Amino acid sequence: MSTIEQPKLQKTTEHGVRVTRPSIGLFDAIALIVGLVIGAGIFETPALVAANANSETDVLLAWSFGGLISIIGALCYAELATTYPSIGGSYDYLKRAFGRSIAILFAWARLSVIQTGSIALLAFVFGDYATQILPIGTFSAGIYAAIAIALLTALNILGIKHSKRLQNWLTITTVLGLLAIVVIGLTLTTGSSPAPAAASTTRSWGSAMVFVLLSYGGWNEAAQISAEIENYQRNIIRSLLWGLGIITALYLLINLAYLKGLGLTAMAQSPAVAANLMRQAFGQPGAIFISILVVVCTLDSINATIFTGARTNFALGRDVSAFRWLGVWQDRHDTPTAAYLFQGAISLALVGLGTVTRDGFKTMVDYTAPIFWFFFLLSSISLFVLRVRDPNRPRPFRVPLYPILPLLFMASCGYLLYSSLVYTGTGAIVGVVVVALGIPFTLRYRQLQNR
Secondary structure (H helix, E strand, C coil), X not given: CCCCCCXXXXXXXXXXXXXXXXXXXXXXXXXXXXXXXXXCHHHCHHHXXXXXCCCHHHHHHHHHHHHHHHHHHHHHHHHHHHHCCCCCCHHHHHHHHHCXXXXXXXXXXXXXXXXXXXXXXXXXXXHHHHHHHCCCCCCHHHHHHHHHHHHHHHHHHHCHHHHHHHHHHHHHHHHHHHHHHHHHHHHCCCCCCCCCCCCCCCCCHHHHHHHXXXXXXXXXXXXXXXXXXXXXXXXXXXXXXXXXXXXXXXXHHHHHHHHHHHCXXXXXXXXXXXXXXXHHHHCHHHHHHHHHXXXXXXXXXXXXXXXXXXXXXXXXXXXXXXXXXXXXXECCCCECHHHHHHHHHHHHHHHHHHHHHCCHHHHHHHHHHHHHHHHHHHHHHHHHHHHHXXXXXXXXXXXXXXXXXXXXXXXXXXXXXXXXXXXXXXXXXXXXXXXXXXXXXXXXXXXXXXX
């Protein structure tokens, strides 16, 4: 492997804007990845996967395969992140591979749809479960969602030290809570040994994998902090593999606990599989425990998503004069304050929209999914483009079995893009339109650059 010095970001500037120094350790990066991926999905998608599986073996195979695909994707991102460490991650890869216009459109999509929509989606889940513990009125879920976004944005603005500490503790609590469910499911429940599920024409391995891969989504956000990771040549790949290894093991164990405690049929028919498992073991106190755990998991994911989302906005501010104010790094707190504030404002606006429509979670899923997978696909293609366009660049890490593994990952992204367009509703159309509104801006930017 070639050796490259850690980027000296403490006192350097890019486009006249001061940037930051590496300050994220290996454990911090692992906690961030685990927090990004393990959100509320693992409490809902296992039932949907079971409903599309023909046997318990199929359920466990689907979750195993999802972990394998994610690890392959992590290997691809590790090559990009170690070769081009930068604040902005995929923004930088897309700029190098396809030009600044595509990168700016990506940044616009994250700012208006992908990241802000994900923050709002997670905040709604937090609000729904917080309301189960302590309702505060007709718009309780929306109020809780807004409070979570505002407080966590403020915490991140106060400095990376505070956000890292909170992230680490939330992730530890999340992992311990999930392990508790695993132990209870495997030891304290008896299962009902139901009859095999009746055959159904709606069962589909492909549909099961859609839900599985959605549950694994989010690990790629580690690329946004590649320039801030200490000893990035080693720690980027180590954090991705350790993070996804922990996540895959937890997902397999918790599905095994669901299957043992409830059985395949009851699991497939459950609207709240984790709550049903805990209620079977401990009654209503068990269901309350799940509500508290979901609150912790969603706070974990919201904080991580706010943290990484601001990095792309910062990168946009460095490149585009109209957004230069987003590209200011506050040395005192080591944060992109303006990027955090603008991201928070858009997220709060989406929470307001979801509260008014009273269908916040589903609306945000439809709104974000197609755009997310489209740019994920472009990022995977950029690996091939940059191998050809920049062959002499030192690469501290190279994807093994190239080009087989990257092609497999690219095909998975393409399939998820197709599925997100086919199975989502009008929210997807709104998301596509919002991103399309950024196209005239990118074309205008290109015209100004060519003068």
